[in-house]
Amino acid sequence: DQQVKQNSPSLSVQEGRISILNCDYTNSMFDYFLWYKKYPAEGPTFLISISSIKDKNEDGRFTVFLNKSAKHLSLHIVPSQPGDSAVYFCAASDSGNTPLVFGKGTRLSVIA
Amino acid sequence: GAGVSQSPSNKVTEKGKDVELRCDPISGHTALYWYRQSLGQGLEFLIYFQGNSAPDKSGLPSDRFSAERTGGSVSTLTIQRTQQEDSAVYLCASSLAAKYEQYFGPGTRLTVT
Numbered sequence: 001d002q003q004v005k006q007n008s009p010s011l012s013v014q015e016g017r018i019s020i021l022n023c024d025y026t027n028s029m030f031d032y033f034l035w036y037k038k039y040p041a042e043g044p045t046f047l048i049s050i051s052s053i054k055d056k057n058e059d060g061r062f063t064v065f066l067n068k069s070a071k072h073l074s075l076h077i078v079p080s081q082p083g084d085s086a087v088y089f090c091a092a093s094d095s096g097n098t099p100l101v102f103g104k105g106t107r108l109s110v111i112a
Numbered sequence: 113g114a115g116v117s118q119s120p121s122n123k124v125t126e127k128g129k130d131v132e133l134r135c136d137p138i139s140g141h142t143a144l145y146w147y148r149q150s151l152g153q154g155l156e157f158l159i160y161f162q163g164n165s166a167p168d169k170s171g172l173p174s175d176r177f178s179a180e181r182t183g184g185s186v187s188t189l190t191i192q193r194t195q196q197e198d199s200a201v202y203l204c205a206s207s208l209a210a211k212y213e214q215y216f217g218p219g220t221r222l223t224v225t
Contacts, residue, residue: 004154034213043116043203043216044155089155099145099171100214104154 003027004092006103015112019077023090023103026071030092034100035064035075038087047088048075080110114138116217118204124223125194133189133220135204143207144187145214146179150200158202161187194224 005024013019023033031052036044050057050064050073057064063076077084087107091100117136125131137144146158157171161181172178176194181187191198201221205214 006154036216041218043205043218046213046215049213091155099157099160099168100155101157102147102155104152 001026002103003030004090004101004103006088006090006106008106009104010107010109012109012111013080015082015110016079019075019080019084019108019110021075021077021088021090021106021108023073023075024071025073025092027092027094027101028071029094030101031095032093033064033066033073034091034093035062036089036091036102038089038105044089077108080108082110082112084108085110116204116206116215118202118217118220120220121218122221122223124225127196127224128193130190130192131194131222133191133202133204133222135187135189135217137185137187137204137206138215139185141206141208141215142184143214144181145205145207146187146189147203147205148200149203149219155203158189191222194222196224198222199224 003026034049035047037047038044048059048062048064050066055066066073087105089105090103119134142163144161147155159179160168176192179189201219203219205216207214
């Protein structure tokens with residue numbers, strides 16, 4: 001039973017365009033959502049997060065949108081750069097210091 | 113400052129042997145987590161330590177898996193009688209108490225032949 005779903009295993013975008021990565025969740029108790037980025041042979045690195053009291057959080061080229069009624073969040077990267085090519089994991093939590101629940105990841109390829 | 117470190121970075125072992133994987137969390141982080149990522153899969157939670165509380169072992173796949181955390185710092189994940197399906201990247205993460213962001217180590221790639 002996957003509580004966090006990333007239905008697109010891969011995404012290819014041209015450099016300079018917008019990348020949109022999607023994530024759906026089923027557990028209505030989740031109140032904090034995170035995106036992690038993972039390069040090959042490295043551990044995931046924290047990218048951006050959003051609390052359920054907000055519907056948008058922006059950090060430079062990265063913006064996360066949360067639609068609680070649809071139990072959906074998305075990560076927008078604009079403009080996309082070749083260095084953004086990585087696997088992106090969506091994660092969710094229902095309280096602090098509890099194990100994050102991760103999606104299976106989406107592999108983003110930004111083509112120059 | 114130093115991040116989360118894990119050793120070894122790679123481990124190849126024969127089926128049936130025991131292995132130990134080590135994690136050094138970020139200094140001052142009271143919460144420590146173990147995950148694994150099998151090929152083509154997401155991150156699977158294994159076990160979680162928070163301060164002096166009893167660990168949350170709900171993610172351990174079998175009784176061949178165990179972990180301990182000594183002195184509230186370094187943690188060791190032990191897999192006994194390894195099986196081929198144990199082959200995966202084992203990731204350790206740590207976080208400050210009451211902080212959501214977890215910081216991951218580079219992982220240990222375990223291959224069971």
